[in-house]
Amino acid sequence: MDWITFSIVLFCLLVSAFFAGSETALTGASRASMLRLSKQGNQDAAIVSSLSAMRERLIGALLLGNNIANIGASALATGIFTAWFGEVGVLYATAVMTVLVVIFAEVLPKTIAINAPDRVALAVARPMRAMMFLLGPLVTVVEAVVRLLLRLFGVAAHHNQPILSPFERLRGAVDLLHHEGKVEKQDRDMLGGLLDLRELQVSDVMVHRTEMVMINADLPAEELVREVLATEFTRIPLWREKPENIIGVLHAKDLLRAIRAADGDTSKIDVSTIMLPPWFVPEMRPVSEQLKAFRRRKTHFALVVDEYGEVEGMVTLEDILEEIVGDISDEHDVVVAGVRAQPDGSVVVDGSVPIRDLNRAMDWHLPDEEATTVAGLVIHEARSIPDRGQSFTFHGFRFRVLRRERNRITALRIVAVPREAEVAEKMPRRAGKAF
Structure with a gap:
């Protein structure tokens, strides 16, 4: 009958290894990867996601199953060694089972799981769901006892307040992947810029008025056309009386169409009829909201004003996009102008x-x-x-x-x-x- 007992001990060790590896894999698996795979139709990934959503019950089932297997294996092994060696067999059983449990039922399966948590999690998803169903009543009793003890000690259950916001945790994950060499610096900066949009205001990305190219709308038509064509921009603010008094925005394409309609005679052009009305936005507006406003109005240009209504600068869709993708380097490695x-x-x-x-x-x-x-x-x-x-x-x-x-x-x-x-x-x- 000893071989039957030995077989049961080995089976208990295998069960313990299963629970130990499952614990490491299911707690270490990427929730983002599982969500992505489940959307692609992977049923095992959907099971992993559902198990992760029941985190407390999952941990209870894992610990309960693991301890039952270890205690059962140790008890059976103690009986065998006591029958063989008498009272000293307890020491032999303790030494042998400690080595077997630590190496084969703890360290080995957890090492395998931690090296490939996603793959192992997908492999153990279905068996672990079945084990949670079988151990469900016991887990419920254990959870009730634990909650009662926590209440007696004044510890609030389900009181989980993460130190970092979800955006900061996502930023930390990106920085970690960059540190490990899995994400390039350019990609890290791009993702970081995207996360920063909620924290930035328009004043952080605008072009200050001292660097704006503006043209006096009262200039003679020929001179005004020369000024516009001499600039490198397609949208130019027009002012009257003083630079702070912006009356409109002239688009270079509209000017070219007007020149063609006048058969090249620039003296016949009246910019007041082709300029667009200025769009003023507050400097404290979040950049993420300004990006939505650009998309909603289907325009790429806005003038920024302070709380007193004075023009502080201008912001374009390109300014916001550069906060995400960064400036484009040229062949001389000029990373940023200036x-x-x-x-x-x-x-x-x-x-x-x-x-x-x-x-x-x-x-x-x-x-x-x-x-x-x-x-x-x-x-x-x-x-x-x-x-x-x-x-x-x-x-x-x-x-x-x-x-x-x-x-x-x-x-x-x-x-x-x-x-x-x-x-x-x-x-x-x-x-x-x-x-």
């Missing part, structure tokens, strides 16, 4: 370069909560408008002002410094030091 890497490891940056673009280009993490541009960040940290030649060290970088025009910082040199050097130079902050 950012020039130097042979000594430093970077020369125009003051108007957005911090987000610089972070994306150089893979840095400069804060952009208090300022939009690099120049704005330096002014914010310095609490003043620095002079040419002054240097400041913060956030792990040294910033040296190369050019200043009136009250604007137009060029800076940035170089990474060790944290020790940053602490040593923090006092005083306005010390003018060369690189």
Whole structure:
């Protein structure tokens, strides 16, 4: 009869290995992959998704089945060894079963499952669903006892508050995949830019009014046409009396059609009849809402105003798309316009370069909560408008002002410094030091 008992012990170890591997696979399987496979018609993936939705009951069934198998195997093995060796057989049974359980019923199946959790989860989905059905009554009793004990100790059940939002967890998953080499930097930046749209406002992506190309609508028709054709843009704001008073937006295609209709005589063109009415949007509008507004109005251009109704800049559909896909590099590896890497490891940056673009280009993490541009960040940290030649060290970088025009910082040199050097130079902050 010993061979029957041995067979039962081996069967219990196999059952324990099944539950151990299933626990690792089902808890480690990608819910996104299972959802994708289930939409493609994979029934096993749908079962895995349904099991994951009953997480508490699943864990209860796994632990219950695993412990029943281990305890049963240990009890039977103890009886055999006691019959063979007497009371000392208990020690022999403990030693043998510890080795068998740890190696073959725990470490080995969990190692297999953790190396391919999705595949193992699909393989054990149907058997595990059947085991949950069989162990359902026992699991219900165990859950009731556990809830009662938690209530006695003042612990709230089902009180799960994740530290990060779903968007932050998705961003963390993308960063992890990039760190593991499974996602390229360009793809990571693109996904990160898409997730950032909900947090950005129009003022973060707009072109400031100091960099806008605008034309006086009162210019003679011939001169106005020359100004329009000399620009590289297709939509040009028109102003009257003062640049802040924008009366319309002229589309280059509409102008070309008007020139053709006038048989090339530009003096006959009246821009007031072909210009489009301006569309003003508030600077605090979320970028995600502005993208929806562009799609709804079927236009690509809007003027940005502050809370007082003054024009602050303009935003285009291309500006928003560039927040997702980033700027396109040319054959000279100019990652972002206005950012020039130097042979000594430093970077020369125009003051108007957005911090987000610089972070994306150089893979840095400069804060952009208090300022939009690099120049704005330096002014914010310095609490003043620095002079040419002054240097400041913060956030792990040294910033040296190369050019200043009136009250604007137009060029800076940035170089990474060790944290020790940053602490040593923090006092005083306005010390003018060369690189």
